[in-house]
Amino acid sequence: MSTEGTTTTATTGVTDESQESRRWRGVAAEDRDELPEKVSLLLRARSRRLLGDLLRPHRGQITLLVVIIVVSNAAGLSIPFLVKVGIDSGIPPMLAGSGAGALLLIVAAILGAALAQAFTRRVFLKLSGRIGQDILLELRRRVFDHFQRLSLSFHEKYTSGRVISRLTSDVEAIAELLQSGFDSLVTAVLTLFGTAVLLLVLDVHLGLAALVPLPVLYLFTRWFRRESGVVYRRTREAVALVIVHFVESMTGIRAVQAFRREPRNQEIFEELDESYRAANMRGMRLVALFMPGIKLIGNVTVATVLLYGGWLAFRDEVTVGVLAAFLLYLRQFYEPMQEISQFYNTLQSAGAALEKLSGVLEERPLVAEPEHPVPLERPRGEVRFQDVAFSYVPDVPILRRLTLTIPAGQTVAVVGATGAGKTTLAKLIARFYDPTEGRVLLDGVPLPDLDEATLRRAVVMVTQENFLFTGTVAENIRFGRPEASMAEVMAAAEAIGAHEFISGLPEGYETQVGKRGGRMSAGQRQLVAFARAFLADPAVLILDEATSSLDVPSERLLQRALRTILADRTALIIAHRLSTVEIAERVLVMDGGRVVEDGPPDALIAGEGRFAGLHRAWLDSLA
Amino acid sequence: MSPDSSSTSGSTAGPPASPDDSGSSSSDPQYPLESRKIPRSKRLSALSLWRLRSYLRPYLGRLALIWVSAILGIGAGIAIPLVGKEIIDGPIARRDPGALVPLGLLALALGVVEAFLTYLRRWHQSHPVLGLETAIRDDLYRHLQRLPMSFHGEWQSGQLLSRATTDLSTIRRFFGFGLLFLVMNILQLITVTVVLLNMYWPLGLLVAASAAPIIVISLRFERRYMRISRQVQDEQGDLATLVEEAALGIRTIRAFGRRRHVYETYDESARKVHATSMDKVVLASRFFTFLEVIPNVTLGLVLLLGALAVGSGALTLGTLVAFTTLMLSLVWPIASLGYILAMGQEAITAADRVTEVLDTPPAIVDGAAVIPEPRGHLRFEGVEFRFPGAERPVLHDVWLDVRPGETVAVVGATGSGKTTLTALVPRLMDVTGGRVTIDGYDVRDLSLAQLRSVVATAFEEPTLFSMSVRENLTLGRRDATEREMREAIEVAQAGFVYDLPWGLDTRIGEQGMSLSGGQRQRLALARAVLSKPKILVLDDTLSALDVETEALVEEALKHVLREATGMVVAHRASTVLLADKVALLRDGTITHVGTHQELLAEVPEYRELLAQDADLDDLDPEGALR
Numbered sequence A: 001m002s003t004e005g006t007t008t009t010a011t012t013g014v015t016d017e018s019q020e021s022r023r024w025r026g027v028a029a030e031d032r033d034e035l036p037e038k039v040s041l042l043l044r045a046r047s048r049r050l051l052g053d054l055l056r057p058h059r060g061q062i063t064l065l066v067v068i069i070v071v072s073n074a075a076g077l078s079i080p081f082l083v084k085v086g087i088d089s090g091i092p093p094m095l096a097g098s099g100a101g102a103l104l105l106i107v108a109a110i111l112g113a114a115l116a117q118a119f120t121r122r123v124f125l126k127l128s129g130r131i132g133q134d135i136l137l138e139l140r141r142r143v144f145d146h147f148q149r150l151s152l153s154f155h156e157k158y159t160s161g162r163v164i165s166r167l168t169s170d171v172e173a174i175a176e177l178l179q180s181g182f183d184s185l186v187t188a189v190l191t192l193f194g195t196a197v198l199l200l201v202l203d204v205h206l207g208l209a210a211l212v213p214l215p216v217l218y219l220f221t222r223w224f225r226r227e228s229g230v231v232y233r234r235t236r237e238a239v240a241l242v243i244v245h246f247v248e249s250m251t252g253i254r255a256v257q258a259f260r261r262e263p264r265n266q267e268i269f270e271e272l273d274e275s276y277r278a279a280n281m282r283g284m285r286l287v288a289l290f291m292p293g294i295k296l297i298g299n300v301t302v303a304t305v306l307l308y309g310g311w312l313a314f315r316d317e318v319t320v321g322v323l324a325a326f327l328l329y330l331r332q333f334y335e336p337m338q339e340i341s342q343f344y345n346t347l348q349s350a351g352a353a354l355e356k357l358s359g360v361l362e363e364r365p366l367v368a369e370p371e372h373p374v375p376l377e378r379p380r381g382e383v384r385f386q387d388v389a390f391s392y393v394p395d396v397p398i399l400r401r402l403t404l405t406i407p408a409g410q411t412v413a414v415v416g417a418t419g420a421g422k423t424t425l426a427k428l429i430a431r432f433y434d435p436t437e438g439r440v441l442l443d444g445v446p447l448p449d450l451d452e453a454t455l456r457r458a459v460v461m462v463t464q465e466n467f468l469f470t471g472t473v474a475e476n477i478r479f480g481r482p483e484a485s486m487a488e489v490m491a492a493a494e495a496i497g498a499h500e501f502i503s504g505l506p507e508g509y510e511t512q513v514g515k516r517g518g519r520m521s522a523g524q525r526q527l528v529a530f531a532r533a534f535l536a537d538p539a540v541l542i543l544d545e546a547t548s549s550l551d552v553p554s555e556r557l558l559q560r561a562l563r564t565i566l567a568d569r570t571a572l573i574i575a576h577r578l579s580t581v582e583i584a585e586r587v588l589v590m591d592g593g594r595v596v597e598d599g600p601p602d603a604l605i606a607g608e609g610r611f612a613g614l615h616r617a618w619l620d621s622l623a
Numbered sequence B: 001m002s003p004d005s006s007s008t009s010g011s012t013a014g015p016p017a018s019p020d021d022s023g024s025s026s027s028d029p030q031y032p033l034e035s036r037k038i039p040r041s042k043r044l045s046a047l048s049l050w051r052l053r054s055y056l057r058p059y060l061g062r063l064a065l066i067w068v069s070a071i072l073g074i075g076a077g078i079a080i081p082l083v084g085k086e087i088i089d090g091p092i093a094r095r096d097p098g099a100l101v102p103l104g105l106l107a108l109a110l111g112v113v114e115a116f117l118t119y120l121r122r123w124h125q126s127h128p129v130l131g132l133e134t135a136i137r138d139d140l141y142r143h144l145q146r147l148p149m150s151f152h153g154e155w156q157s158g159q160l161l162s163r164a165t166t167d168l169s170t171i172r173r174f175f176g177f178g179l180l181f182l183v184m185n186i187l188q189l190i191t192v193t194v195v196l197l198n199m200y201w202p203l204g205l206l207v208a209a210s211a212a213p214i215i216v217i218s219l220r221f222e223r224r225y226m227r228i229s230r231q232v233q234d235e236q237g238d239l240a241t242l243v244e245e246a247a248l249g250i251r252t253i254r255a256f257g258r259r260r261h262v263y264e265t266y267d268e269s270a271r272k273v274h275a276t277s278m279d280k281v282v283l284a285s286r287f288f289t290f291l292e293v294i295p296n297v298t299l300g301l302v303l304l305l306g307a308l309a310v311g312s313g314a315l316t317l318g319t320l321v322a323f324t325t326l327m328l329s330l331v332w333p334i335a336s337l338g339y340i341l342a343m344g345q346e347a348i349t350a351a352d353r354v355t356e357v358l359d360t361p362p363a364i365v366d367g368a369a370v371i372p373e374p375r376g377h378l379r380f381e382g383v384e385f386r387f388p389g390a391e392r393p394v395l396h397d398v399w400l401d402v403r404p405g406e407t408v409a410v411v412g413a414t415g416s417g418k419t420t421l422t423a424l425v426p427r428l429m430d431v432t433g434g435r436v437t438i439d440g441y442d443v444r445d446l447s448l449a450q451l452r453s454v455v456a457t458a459f460e461e462p463t464l465f466s467m468s469v470r471e472n473l474t475l476g477r478r479d480a481t482e483r484e485m486r487e488a489i490e491v492a493q494a495g496f497v498y499d500l501p502w503g504l505d506t507r508i509g510e511q512g513m514s515l516s517g518g519q520r521q522r523l524a525l526a527r528a529v530l531s532k533p534k535i536l537v538l539d540d541t542l543s544a545l546d547v548e549t550e551a552l553v554e555e556a557l558k559h560v561l562r563e564a565t566g567m568v569v570a571h572r573a574s575t576v577l578l579a580d581k582v583a584l585l586r587d588g589t590i591t592h593v594g595t596h597q598e599l600l601a602e603v604p605e606y607r608e609l610l611a612q613d614a615d616l617d618d619l620d621p622e623g624a625l626r
Helices: A001-018 A039-095 A101-151 A152-158 A162-203 A203-213 A214-251 A254-256 A262-314 A318-361 A424-430 A451-458 A471-479 A486-495 A500-506 A520-537 A552-565 A578-583 A602-606 A610-621 B045-093 B097-146 B148-155 B157-199 B203-248 B250-256 B257-311 B317-328 B329-357 B419-424 B448-454 B469-473 B481-492 B495-499 B517-530 B549-562 B596-602 B605-610 B612-621
Strands: A383-391 A397-404 A411-416 A437-442 A458-463 A540-544 A572-573 A586-591 A594-599 B378-385 B395-402 B406-413 B432-438 B454-458 B535-539 B565-569 B583-586 B589-594
Touching: A001 A610, A039 A101, A039 A162, A039 A318, A039 B157, A039 B257, A039 B317, A101 A162, A101 A318, A101 B203, A101 B250, A101 B257, A152 A162, A152 B250, A162 A203, A162 A318, A162 B203, A203 A262, A203 A318, A214 A254, A214 A262, A214 A318, A214 B097, A214 B157, A254 A262, A254 B097, A254 B148, A262 A318, A262 B097, A262 B565, A318 B045, A318 B317, A318 B517, A318 B583, A383 A424, A397 A424, A397 A437, A397 A594, A411 A424, A411 A578, A424 A458, A424 A540, A424 A572, A437 A602, A437 B317, A451 A458, A451 B250, A458 A520, A458 A552, A458 B250, A471 A486, A471 A520, A486 A520, A486 A552, A500 A520, A520 A552, A520 B250, A552 A578, A552 B605, A572 A578, A578 A610, A578 B045, A586 A602, A586 A610, A594 A602, A594 A610, A602 A610, A610 B549, B045 B097, B045 B157, B045 B317, B045 B329, B097 B157, B097 B329, B148 B583, B157 B203, B157 B317, B203 B250, B203 B257, B203 B329, B250 B257, B257 B317, B378 B419, B395 B419, B395 B565, B406 B419, B406 B605, B419 B535, B419 B583, B454 B517, B481 B495, B481 B517, B481 B549, B495 B517, B517 B535, B517 B549, B535 B549, B583 B596, B583 B605, B589 B596, B596 B605
Parallel strands: A411 A572, A411 A586, A458 A540, A540 A572, B395 B589, B406 B565, B406 B583, B454 B535, B535 B565
Antiparallel strands: A383 A397, A383 A437, A586 A594, B378 B395, B378 B432, B583 B589
């Protein structure tokens, strides 16, 4: 029963998910298998636009590059030709006793061509490398900045994992193309055409004979390209599943072992690993056919040239030099063909990466910055909701027509069950979202009219997430106000009761917090986050479940500190536990997206409403 | 056994990119998040790589076939230009048309044979190469699942993953291609040089001499190139860390409006990657140019000297032509030598990293004893626990007796060792002193299968896997019936699962539907309840629930705990009330055991920890000294 559960979700789940999630993905294409023709056309157009955008600033350099590479290839291709001239025109005079003058000249020309090729090639590699790296830097900057601008609603749906892989593996796929693929493609194409032309110039008949396999070569390569595209995708999918299962088993090893999950896990893993192996096997076998196939075509051509060319030479219709040149050219002709097989995967993954990146870059931030921001010199902190409604998905309202004024300086507690809309209320004040209807105003100014810097200086929200960045404790506190002095940082920590524990750390404020604050407990992280918010000194402070990770003594300390901290600013406190509510001047009880009770805590407790009930239940729980 | 964070990435596609590597090489997975550091001054020995050869044993026949066809293939490749020489010197020079057709057909036959041998080699290669990789990966996974929490606590899953993917691919590539080409190229090098010397020794000497600088320089280049490639990788790793933080910390960045600041840090790092990459480009451009110019210059010289020799009659025209063709066929084997050696070095490092994990002994070994009829009498007898290398023990002198059916709440400040205590029962970690017993049996003597079916744990930070709800629920009991699942879901108040788009078949976890913290905790609880344990351990399982849900869950749990022995880690008074008695954990040992009321009345520290009404005192200064 459960066996089938996994396998079906693991395989069919992919398509289900992509269909189900297409709505929020917008125009982006994520790990879809087969795209409908129309969509993929659109995608290609979008990728092309991005590509054009990235290449445009380098137009001049690219033109130069084209000139250089043509020169370089011409020099390279001239060498076998010069060998032919040497054999045909350099040796006979010498044999005839008229000296090696002609031969020396030709050898000098070969050396000259070799040096010219070397020089241009070096310039080409350097220049194309620079262009590639410049494009990469630009792409990195652009995508990173764009992600930072996109609304939180986007991030909540897109998930951090995807953001990370866009900026790492996708960018790297493009880097790979720029580093190796471009060079080999251009060289292969130029060699192909250059050689074909030269062969025909050297001798039309023999040239045509040598080019007969070309259509076969073309069809063969096309077949390979198609097949390897399929295999490539399958391999990616297979390895993705292996990775997910592996990582989840390792991160969740505690649950795995505690619930004796190992045999079942092994079963699943071996199955996934086997399908990865099968996909890889198919890929290797494809190459096992392709490479010798190319070699076969090449060798047959060489034999043909030997046979037919030998006959022509026998009849004195071509010279031995021409024959030698043909043999040398054919070597050059087929080698790059083998590299193309490598190149195709690079191209394909870069193409897929480009599609995803262009999809991201076309996302528009839902919460846009104003064109003509209203200045707000000294925010007082009065918050007003006017007929505000909000829903994440149409027809599922989270907030319903809310009108509310929080005077500057007031401390408001918001209580209610999960899903009542408390956090949404907070997020609207912080403008993580814009309301679906109505407006939210700060000091009488609608939030969309404030530029980001002004808004963030005025409103700060602390959640239970408490993200810490790699660096020292002091750096993390200073994140609230980068220009703050060390004394100010310490004062902030002291004010919220974190100074003591920070001083107790091995290196005090200079202690490294570790990856994502991993070296600290959840409670300690929360205190640092508080200090950070306090240092930012906002007019409006929102605390969303911000004390949930603290143990009771720390929470108590913090409560005490909060009363001074919140004295001269507007505060909105959201908490499951009513202990936090005790310091509020006003309580809002929310239910189903509405404020159902509103008043000073004492009055509400004295009454018969929900809050009174909640409060009684809470007192009982303390028994 | 310290987890070095080194991971030499296998995708260092060091030039010259071998056209012979498998087409799937660029699709090798790369875990982007692990920062890759260079293992400095680590003496490499090929020993660990050599050890892995046993994985190739099932493929000995195929391997023989591969080697034979590889060697014959070289022979055929060399023979073709020689046939060309015969054609030029024979039929053409001596005006002897009779020999032309047989020689031409010979060239054709050799060409076909060479292609066929290549095909044979490649086709059969896929078996041992992929078989090796898959078998090692399966073994690695099996071994990792057996390694204890102490191991997993030290190793990031990214580090383990890079061993299971990148490192194994590196090893695969070396066994599949590197090793073969190393031998083949050297063989080809020697044979062709001998053939050339045989044809006309002065020119052969010239070619051999021109090979020397290429070999020396490409060896040196590879070393420098590898160093700079790793530096780029390191810097890309740093960049990835910044990306990761910027993605995970987006709310914090947004809340404080620090977009500029974060961008500038990122930009600085991105520019560093750009600069180092440019160094790499310049280095590579110099090397490649060199690689091309030497053979061409040699070609010119060969032509000059060869023509002179033809003039003096020491050399035939056909030999000269064959000579140039053969000479050019040496360029790739020579140039790739450095690359292949670098690849071998990487494979050695990779093998070291893989065997390092495989060699870690599983510290927690299965016991033999089986309790005939488990009742769930749990005892801690003078238990001590200390992390490896730590000075102070996390737990010491812990004595606690929980009788069958009884429930004990463990209360203590953050960092007092509560979670460690709970982990000792199902042997996620082993005690370092004293013992934990169930029904009188030391848990270390019990079979792990029985122990872990007797004990079930619901963790504070529940782990959900990217699988169906059903699979996640039945983690501990695959044979659970629908009815039992319904009941467990009921107890944990996790009825929301029925409202998911595909009900119990909906995929959850990272790759599926995302659930709230409270929902996850309820599922984890349902999972623990479903496995019908004799001993149920709840490690602060209810912390993310809102008050009302918590009350409902607690009510339901009371019934479950009546039938099982319970151990409940609690922060809140309401959870403590589930228990018959409370154990106060302080500084790593249990200082008091008693009922909630008793401890509240007698132990000030307990009051300090649990009595939230102290808050009320704060609010009401007059009553502070009640």
